[in-house]
Amino acid sequence: MQSKRLLRPTWVEIDLSALEFNFRQIKKLVGIKTKVLCVVKADAYGHGMIEVSKRLAKCGADYLGVASIDEAIKLRKSGIKQPILILELIPEEHAGYIVDYNLTQALCTEKLAKNLNNYAKRKGKTARIHIKIDTGMGRLGVWHEDAIEFIKKIHQLKNIKIEGIYTHFPVADTDRFFTNHQVRYFENLIKKLKKNNIDIPLQHAANSTGVIDYRCSYLNLVRPGIMLYGIYPKESFRSKLELRPVLSFKTRVLFIKKIPKGRSVSYGRTYIAKNPTTIATLPVGYSDGYLRSLSNKAEVLIRGVRRRIAGRICMDQSLIDLDNLKNVKIGEEVVLVGKQGKEEITLEELAVLANTISYELACSIGKNSTNRFCKNT
Numbered sequence: 001m002q003s004k005r006l007l008r009p010t011w012v013e014i015d016l017s018a019l020e021f022n023f024r025q026i027k028k029l030v031g032i033k034t035k036v037l038c039v040v041k042a043d044a045y046g047h048g049m050i051e052v053s054k055r056l057a058k059c060g061a062d063y064l065g066v067a068s069i070d071e072a073i074k075l076r077k078s079g080i081k082q083p084i085l086i087l088e089l090i091p092e093e094h095a096g097y098i099v100d101y102n103l104t105q106a107l108c109t110e111k112l113a114k115n116l117n118n119y120a121k122r123k124g125k126t127a128r129i130h131i132k133i134d135t136g137m138g139r140l141g142v143w144h145e146d147a148i149e150f151i152k153k154i155h156q157l158k159n160i161k162i163e164g165i166y167t168h169f170p171v172a173d174t175d176r177f178f179t180n181h182q183v184r185y186f187e188n189l190i191k192k193l194k195k196n197n198i199d200i201p202l203q204h205a206a207n208s209t210g211v212i213d214y215r216c217s218y219l220n221l222v223r224p225g226i227m228l229y230g231i232y233p234k235e236s237f238r239s240k241l242e243l244r245p246v247l248s249f250k251t252r253v254l255f256i257k258k259i260p261k262g263r264s265v266s267y268g269r270t271y272i273a274k275n276p277t278t279i280a281t282l283p284v285g286y287s288d289g290y291l292r293s294l295s296n297k298a299e300v301l302i303r304g305v306r307r308r309i310a311g312r313i314c315m316d317q318s319l320i321d322l323d324n325l326k327n328v329k330i331g332e333e334v335v336l337v338g339k340q341g342k343e344e345i346t347l348e349e350l351a352v353l354a355n356t357i358s359y360e361l362a363c364s365i366g367k368n369s370t371n372r373f374c375k376n377t
């Protein structure tokens with residue numbers, strides 16, 4: 001592991017024991033009767049899909065969820081045996097991969113169902129699917145009012161197994177009334193299916209916010225993503241349950257320079273020293289996913305205290321005002337996200353400053369990191 005480190009001292013650390021802790025928190029919350037599908041799409045929100053999935057599989061994750069067929073195949077090729085649900089639709093001509101790699105496909109079109117059925121039939125197998133119901137997301141899925149007719153048709157295809165049915169929440173974090181209605185629509189649909197003698201074993205709706213805030217949405221499987229990574233989908237949830245951040249983002253001081261009063265630093269001259277000060281250059285920038293919108297706003301940890309980014313964040317460098325912090329040496333560790341001493345900088349905090357959401361920032365840092373390591377494997 002160590003030997004693969006790049007020489008440039010900027011890196012992302014993934015704490016797999018924190019991941020396991022968060023998974024166990026979810027299990028505790030939902031109880032033994034509810035299965036957990038761990039969402040590991042987008043390279044596990046930038047945390048590294050393979051390592052994350054292997055650890056989750058070891059802790060007893062019932063299911064994994066990915067966005068694309070490529071991610072699903074990558075997981076299979078890495079030796080993951082867990083069931084894998086592809087949450088996105090796939091181009092119809094790729095139906096064969098679902099059968100060949102023993103994957104589960106989200107489904108809301110007849111054409112894809114027919115392709116899956118035909119391919120499975122030729123191979124003497126069955127294709128597993130979960131029907132996607134739209135109860136208000138307005139994205140993929142069959143509208144809940146039209147679902148019975150649709151499912152009846154799919155049900156007739158002999159080489160398709162309808163293993164699951166699910167829906168998704170667009171405003172679980174902001175609109176309880178709307179979300180509760182979605183749950184009701186979905187439950188009514190399941191009842192109607194039962195009356196029609198169609199019994200679908202897995203029924204799910206809850207994302208992380210559902211898991212934390214809507215017990216009524218558990219059904220018999222939940223689909224947490226962001227909370228697995230120790231990120232709260234809503235700040236007020238912090239007091240409801242303990243989660244541990246999985247990702248840390250660190251670098252080391254590359255250069256130090258005194259700046260006289262009145263001089264500026266970095267592009268655009270947006271930072272002008274009001275007093276003589278000392279500025280440290282860090283080898284990290286927006287190409288590492290450290291968003292440019294954090295310029296002059298984000299704080300970092302050095303020697304256990306907070307110091308602010310000075311001026312614009314560049315492509316691969318940033319500056320911090322050391323502001324009376326004496327005798328800092330080149331090579332000292334700087335924490336961009338994570339803990340140092342008693343202080344901590346969270347992705348949630350930075351996302352607010354960058355005017356985005358923690359999901360996007362995690363993906364940005366994770367996907368752009370060329371130097372990512374797991375600890376506590």
Ligand SMILES: *Cc1c(COP(=O)(O)O)cnc(C)c1O
Binds near residue numbers: 041087168223224
């Ligand atoms: C991404 C995703 C999730 C996970 O959402 P979080 O808010 O990260 O918990 C669950 N279900 C579907 C369909 C998703 O696309």
